[in-house]
Structures are given as structure tokens and as C-alpha cells.
Amino acid sequence: MSAAAVFPSIILAIVAAFVASGFLVYDYSWSVMAFPFGAGVATCALCALEIIRCLAGRAPLAEQASAAALEPLSLQSLAWMFSLALFLYGLGFVAGPALYLLVCLRANGQTWGLSLGMAAASVAVTWGVFVKALGVLLPLWPLWF
Amino acid sequence: LRSSAIGSVIGIMPGVGATTATFVAYAAAKQTSPSPETFGTGRIEGVIAPEAASNAKEGGALVPTLALGIPGSAAMALLLGAFIVLGLQPGPEFLAKHMDLAFALAMILAFGNVGSSVLMFLLSKSIIYVTRVPGHVLAPILLVLVAVGTYSAENNVIDVLFVFIFGILGVAMERLDYNRPALLLGFVLGESIERYYQVSVNAYGAWFLARPITVTIIVIALTFMLWPSRNRIALLWRRA
Numbered sequence: 360m361s362a363a364a365v366f367p368s369i370i371l372a373i374v375a376a377f378v379a380s381g382f383l384v385y386d387y388s389w390s391v392m393a394f395p396f397g398a399g400v401a402t403c404a405l406c407a408l409e410i411i412r413c414l415a416g417r418a419p420l421a422e423q424a425s426a427a428a429l430e431p432l433s434l435q436s437l438a439w440m441f442s443l444a445l446f447l448y449g450l451g452f453v454a455g456p457a458l459y460l461l462v463c464l465r466a467n468g469q470t471w472g473l474s475l476g477m478a479a480a481s482v483a484v485t486w487g488v489f490v491k492a493l494g495v496l497l498p499l500w501p502l503w504f
Numbered sequence: 505l506r507s508s509a510i511g512s513v514i515g516i517m518p519g520v521g522a523t524t525a526t527f528v529a530y531a532a533a534k535q536t537s538p539s540p541e542t543f544g545t546g547r548i549e550g551v552i553a554p555e556a557a558s559n560a561k562e563g564g565a566l567v568p569t570l571a572l573g574i575p576g577s578a579a580m581a582l583l584l585g586a587f588i589v590l591g592l593q594p595g596p597e598f599l600a601k602h603m604d605l606a607f608a609l610a611m612i613l614a615f616g617n618v619g620s621s622v623l624m625f626l627l628s629k630s631i632i633y634v635t636r637v638p639g640h641v642l643a644p645i646l647l648v649l650v651a652v653g654t655y656s657a658e659n660n661v662i663d664v665l666f667v668f669i670f671g672i673l674g675v676a677m678e679r680l681d682y683n684r685p686a687l688l689l690g691f692v693l694g695e696s697i698e699r700y701y702q703v704s705v706n707a708y709g710a711w712f713l714a715r716p717i718t719v720t721i722i723v724i725a726l727t728f729m730l731w732p733s734r735n736r737i738a739l740l741w742r743r744a
Contacts, residue, residue, distance in 0.1 A: 393710035456648040463644045495656040
């Protein structure tokens with residue numbers, strides 16, 4: 360329950376900071392700040408109520424995500440998903456996605472044929488379609504290069 | 505039918521944005537469903553509603569484009585540009601002088617929607633095989649397309665970085681059971697709210713919220729928002 364208080368706390372802090380900076384830093388007039396101030400105060404009040412309920416161990420007021428039949432992704436699946444960022448950074452937007460698909464599909468038990476085929480298709484799409492046909496300036500080289 | 509009506513009405517409003525129609529239709533379908541908690545788990549109503557609104561909004565967007573010369577959507581902005589290139593000026597006089605053209609456009613739009621529906625019905629038996637591809641095969645392929653597509657929109661690597669940052673945020677929200685569509689809705693509508701708030705303040709000052717038309721819209725919005733919970737509200741009222 361205390362973990363569920365994290366998001367309302369962040370929202371409260373950000374909204375309060377923005378409303379305060381509107382008055383104190385940017386020196387906006389009341390005409391400009393009236394609606395943001397009203398909306399901000401209402402949001403902060405709702406967040407405070409939510410935080411109190413969460414810390415008291417009661418169910419939050421906000422509608423919960425309907426994750427009834429969906430299983431959360433495993434850490435391994437998440438790691439595979441976010442590892443695409445490393446491939447893109449390390450190898451660029453043509454070789455990176457191709458190698459990512461090859462490694463990811465092979466590691467998840469797919470055949471060499473499918474993995475190589477998808478890697479080749481990736482090169483065909485990124486290089487052939489995006490770079491050549493559409494003229495998109497995809498980074499061909501590693502981003503750190 | 506309800507989602508199509510929502511899409512048409514939102515399409516008529518210039519500048520509201522195509523995404524708004526789909527979100528509003530989805531929310532309406534969820535609110536009026538006897539089992540809203542099952543939305544997000546593959547309920548077909550949750551797919552039909554935004555798609556129907558998305559298709560219907562183009563018909564609605566045609567109205568301000570032709571009648572006022574204000575494009576109701578990105579596609580209509582292109583159409584407006586094409587009209588101007590051809591020497592046609594959409595606006596109030598356009599309907600009087602070129603009613604045949606306006607009628608033809610409406611018919612083409614209707615035929616396009618009906619035609620694509622028929623085509624999809626015919627192809628659905630083949631397309632359905634995509635859903636049988638395992639998630640661990642489909643996810644990496646889609647991720648690559650998302651990353652490359654995001655970069656190509658603005659040719660900016662920072663945009664791709666934000667895909668991953670919002671991915672992390674999405675995972676955190678999923679783990680803590682927070683509603684991700686709610687965040688997305690705020691993200692999509694935020695820009696419009698800021699832009700039109702600025703326009704309203706410039707035109708009427710801070711008290712534009714107290715103008716009759718604003719109050720009417722707020723009352724209608726509150727009614728729609730609270731309508732699904734009317735029984736709970738009545739119960740709380742009686743207890744109080």
C-alpha cells in the first residue's frame with residue numbers, strides 16, 4: 360500500500376512545484392494562473408487524499424488498472440525488451456535491430472531459420488524502406504561513434 | 505453506432521484531435537458496459553468502439569473543412585491544401601457553388617469506409633493468423649518497428665530514449681496497478697488544453713470559466729462523467 364502512494368506523491372510534488380513556480384518564478388498574473396491554480400489545488404487535494412488512504416492501508420480511490428486476466432511481464436521478458444536500447448546505441452539503427460532480433464529470437468527458442476529471416480527482414484525494412492525508399496536519415500553507425 | 509456518433513461529433517470540432525475521438529469512444533463503451541472491469545483484457549467492444557469512432561471522425565471532420573475552411577483533422581488539412589492548389593476555396597460559399605463536389609466527397613468517404621469493411625471481412629480469416637504468433641516473437645519485432653518509427657518522425661534519438669523512459673514508467677504503473685490509459689489521455693489532451701486555455705484567457709480573461717457556454721459544457725461533461733455512478737451518488741446522498 361505504501362508503494363502505491365509513490366505515484367500520487369510524485370504527481371502532488373510536480374503539480375505543486377509547477378503552480379508555485381508560476382507565481383514565484385515566472386511571476387504570471389492572476390488572470391493567467393487562475394485556472395491552473397484551481398486545477399492544481401484540486402489535483403493536489405485528491406493526491407493528498409489518495410496518499411492518506413494508501414498509507415492507512417485502505418483501497419485507493421483512483422480506478423485501478425483492469426489487469427484481471429493479464430499476467431505481468433517477467434523480469435527476463437522486460438530485460439529482453441529494454442535491451443533493444445543497448446543494441447540501438449551500440450550498433451546503430453540498421454545493424455542494431457537486426458542483431459537484436461537474431462539474438463532475442465534465438466534466445467527465446469526460435470529456429471535459426473526464423474531468427475535469420477527476421478534479421479534479414481529487419482535490414483530490408485530499416486535500410487531498404489526507411490533509408491533508401493523513404494529517405495529517413497537513420498543513424499547507420501553506432502551512436503557513440 | 506454510439507461510437508460512430510461520438511466520432512462524428514468530435515470530428516466536427518476543429519482541432520480537438522483524432523486521438524480524442526478514440527479515447528472518448530473507448531471510455532463511453534467502458535462506462536456503459538455491464539462488466540467494465542474486463543476492459544483491457546481483449547474485450548471486442550474495446551476494439552470496436554475506438555475503431556468505429558476513428559473511422560467516423562473523418563466524416564465529421566469534413567463538415568468544418570468544407571463549410572468553414574477549417575481542417576478538422578490532419579487528413580482534412582491535406583485535403584484543404586489540395587483544394588487550394590486546385591483553385592477552390594473551402595468556406596461558406598464553397599457549399600453554395602460546389603455542392604456536387606461536397607456531395608461526391610461525402611459519398612467517397614462513405615464508400616471508402618464500407619469498401620474497407622467488406623475487404624476486412626473477406627481478409628479476416630487470413631489476418632487472424634497474426635494473433636496466433638507467440639508474444640515473445642511478436643514483441644521484439646513490434647519494438648523494433650516502434651523504435652525506428654519513433655526516430656523517423658522527427659529524426660531525433662531523444663524521442664527513442666523517451667520511448668524507453670515511458671516504457672519503464674508503464675511497467676512501474678502496471679506493477680502498482682495504476683491506470684495507464686488515464687496517463688495517456690492526459691498526455692494526449694494536455695497540449696490541446698494548454699493551447700485553448702491560452703486562447704480563451706486572451707479572448708475573455710480568467711473568468712471565461714463563468715461564461716454561460718463554458719458552464720453549460722462543464723455541466724454536460726460532469727453529467728456524462730457522473731452518470732455511470734449515479735446509483736452510488738444517490739446512495740451517498742440518502743445516507744447524508
